Amino acid sequence: MASALAFLLPKPSTPLVLAAAGGAVAGGAAVAGSLYLKGLADSYDEGRLQRQGEIVADALQQSLSAEGVRLPSHFELAGLQQTLTPWLSEAPAYPQLKLAFDAILRLQTKRKPRADPKTVACELLKAWLREKAEDRGVPPREVLAYRNFCRALVQQKHALRGHSLVEKGSFVQAMAHVAHELDGLLLTRLRDAQSASQLLGELRGEAYSFLLHLSKLLLLSGANFTMPEAMYSLDSLALLRRTALSPELLHDKFDKGLASEMQSAWQTDCGLLVKLLLSQPHVAGLVTAHEGIETRAIRTSTLIVDVLRAEALPSTAVDTVDPYVTVKVVQGTRTLSSAKSSVKKNCENPTWGESLLVDIPDQPELLLPGMEPIELVVEVADYNVGGNFNCTFARSVPIGLPEVWQQATAATELYLEMEKITKLSPRGTLEGTRVVVCLRRPEFATEAARIQRSWSCEPGASSSEQSGLKFHEVGPAFLNLATALDNAAYFLDIAAQQAAEVTKLLGDLGAVLVAPLLCTLLNEVDQRTTAAELAAVALNDALMSRMVESARAGPVSIFEAAAAVGKRFSTSAAAEERTRQEASRSLEVARELRRRVLDTSADLRRICLGYQNVKGVLGEAVQAAVALRSTLDSKDTVRRSPHFAEQISEAEASEARAGESGRALLAHAFALK
Structure with a gap:
């Protein structure tokens, strides 16, 4: 047998390079240089075996070398012989390893012992399967490399056929069986890998x-x-979002203080856009995944109220009214969220064309269980110098939440008849007075385009205080x-x-x-x-x-x-x-x-x-x-x-x-x- 296997060893003139995981320095160099069993073909005298040796070496290059996987640590080519030792592990880590080993062993028991490249391939695979018998952490890439090695051999089936027209055990079919089992193992390891x-x-x-x-x-x-000073060291998007809410919607005293300081900023064009950005579902998703579900604020939905114009506002006792509009979300006498328009000087029929944001609770039962419903109201006030003696003189009929969201879906102009709160002058009357608004569900892209048009087309819009720039x-x-x-x-x-x-x-x-x-x-x-x-x-x-x-x-x-x-x-x-x-x-x-x-x-x-x-x-x-x-x-x-x-x-x-x-x-x- 020793003489029969002699040609498996390299000829003196043609060194055989072997790469093995636990091998000598030559093995390490072989991995680095992608040389696996280089020279195997030249170790045979017969042309057919030389061709098969080239196929085995090339298959290793295409699989193990390509994935950077070393040969089994206990695989030695010198003195290699066909072995029929059965599978020894009583508790294999994965059943596919034993099934693949058994497929090779069945082939070898049917074949006559031969010193050829097929034996090299079989013993190489068996050495690796034994090495990984109880390894629950066998790397998926290693499984892939050996699976691809078997597939590469299958693809060369005509060159690897034996002399007999009808073989008792087909090497190619055995390799296909091993590839199939390793395919299943690869799926398992990929699912396990995280x-x-x-x-x-x-x-x-x-x-x-x-x-x-x-x-x-x-x-x-x-x-x-x-x-605020605390905002410079801000490390929480959830906190930033809370500062954009009304203090009435927050639970924590610290959050309420920051929100109070930031309220005017969030009503500018810049503030509105950043608030909408933070309210986007995809942004909220990233925030929730990182910080957890929000527990320090009432869950809300944002509503945009386009304050378009007012008609037939009354005069004061001494001059024309200087009106501004306040949009409020109220529950009884409690204001939950509010936003103000700019002031229009000396104007009984003002046009604003401004978009205001208010927050409407999604969980009203968390506020005042069993108490008044949550409603939307629009108020009109007369501005006085310094703002200390402003007079709110008109208020719309409250709109319930079902109608609010119905109008927001329709997004059409809504004419609000006004009710008198305070009489501006003996001759002041609200006959024919109304405010025209449009309720909308916010869309970031729509508001960004609107602000861009405003800053680009309206003189002074980007320089005004309302821009926030x-x-x-x-x-x-x-x-x-x-x-x-x-x-x-x-x-x-x-x-x-x-x-x-x-x-x-x-x-x-x-x-x-x-x-x-x-x-x-x-x-x-x-x-x-x-x-x-x-x-x-x-x-x-x-x-x-x-x-x-x-x-x-x-x-x-x-x-x-x-x-x-x-x-x-x-x-x-x-x-x-x-x-x-x-x-x-x-x-x-x-x-x-x-x-x-x-x-x-x-x-x-x-x-x-x-x-x-x-x-x-x-x-x-x-x-x-x-x-x-x-x-x-x-x-x-x-x-x-x-x-x-x-x-x-x-x-x-x-x-x-x-x-x-x-x-x-x-x-x-x-x-x-």
């Missing part, structure tokens, strides 16, 4: 922090807000960042929430199952986070440029010069410097987070694309995948990215072609007679 789920969890955290810091940048760089020149950059951040949050939420559900059900197998969808989604995530980062840089640059221009222009009179010197040493100057520093820090953190998002996205792609032709789908995974596809096909997705649907179709078509070739492999193998 690499994709962990990466999506990391992506969720990165997405939350990215959104937090760019939201802070919007408020610090673009908006002209007076920020630091400088009107940064208006376009502010809108661009808000929109880019909304789009980035949308796709990040799909990846971190819905796609994560698939991996929770099936582990890494879930990521492989939806690889065409997930890879396309990750491409969009990369593009959208990069776009948001660039928009943030553009906003910061626009602000810095405007501030430099202001500094260069300098004061034009001695009085302005004195004011500038005073401001330099004032508390407001220190606050502005603090704001700039915090904005710069948020930008740098966001840029680093964007790089981390791209790295996580790349790691997820490697999992998606690293396992080809994996079969088997469970019912739960199908449902999760259908839900993901439904979201990606939605009008909201198409509106944000018109090319997205086309990319998904192309990716799925390519995956379908690859899957069909994989399913045909085993049928091809068993066609051998």
Whole structure:
């Protein structure tokens, strides 16, 4: 037998290179250089065996070498002989390992002992199967490599046929059987593996922090807000959202204080847009996933009240009325939420065209159980200099919540007849007086477009106090960042929430199952986070440029010069410097987070694309995948990215072609007679 196996050893002139996990230095070098059993073919004299040796060596190159997997630590080519030792493990980690081993052993018991490349392949596989017999943590990539090794041999069935027309045991069929068992093991290990789920969890955290810091940048760089001290160190989007609510809707005293200080800021155009951004379902989803369900505030829905105009307002005793409108959400005598319009000087038929936001509780039973219903009212007041003697003289008939939401769905003009509260003058009357409003459910994109039109087309709109901008020149950059951040949050939420559900059900197998969808989604995530980062840089640059221009222009009179010197040493100057520093820090953190998002996205792609032709789908995974596809096909997705649907179709078509070739492999193998 020793002489019969002599040609398995390398010829002196042709060194045989063996890569083994526990081997010598040569083994390590072989892995690094992708050399597995190099020279095996040259160790045979017979042409047919040389060809088979080339096939085995090439198969190792295409499988183990490609995946960076070493040969079994106890596999030695020197003195290799066919062995018939049975499976010794009484409790295999996975039944597929023993079934694959038994398939090889059945083949060898039917074959005459031969010193050929087929024996090398069989003993190599058996050595690995024994090594992993009780390993519950066998890496999926290692299973994939050995499965692909068997498949590569199956594909060369004609070259690996024996001399006999009818063989008692077919080597190719045995390899196909082993590949089939390893295919099942791969599905099991992929489902057990949680690499994709962990990466999506990391992506969720990165997405939350990215959104937090760019939201802070919007408020610090673009908006002209007076920020409470606590807001500079803000590390919670949930807290930021609570400051946008009425204090009456909050439970915590600290939150109530911050909300009171921020109320006027949230009623500006900038504040309205950021509040709507934070109220978006995809943003709320990321916040809830990171911070848990909100318990420190009443759950609310936002309503937009477009205050259009008023007709036939009464005059005061001395002059024409200076009207403004207040929209309130009330429960009895308690005001839960309110918003005010601007003041129109000396006008009995004013036109506002302003959009006000109020918050309506979704849980009225949590406020005053068994008490008065929650209603919406509109009041009109006359402004007096200083605002200390304003007079609210008219109020609409209260509107119940069912009618409010019905009108908001219709989004048509609503004419409100007014009732007198206080008589402005002996000749003041409310005959024919009414206020025209429109109730709407808020949509971020609609409001962003409306604000853009207002700032672009209405003279002085972006410079007014109502805009909330630091400088009107940064208006376009502010809108661009808000929109880019909304789009980035949308796709990040799909990846971190819905796609994560698939991996929770099936582990890494879930990521492989939806690889065409997930890879396309990750491409969009990369593009959208990069776009948001660039928009943030553009906003910061626009602000810095405007501030430099202001500094260069300098004061034009001695009085302005004195004011500038005073401001330099004032508390407001220190606050502005603090704001700039915090904005710069948020930008740098966001840029680093964007790089981390791209790295996580790349790691997820490697999992998606690293396992080809994996079969088997469970019912739960199908449902999760259908839900993901439904979201990606939605009008909201198409509106944000018109090319997205086309990319998904192309990716799925390519995956379908690859899957069909994989399913045909085993049928091809068993066609051998």
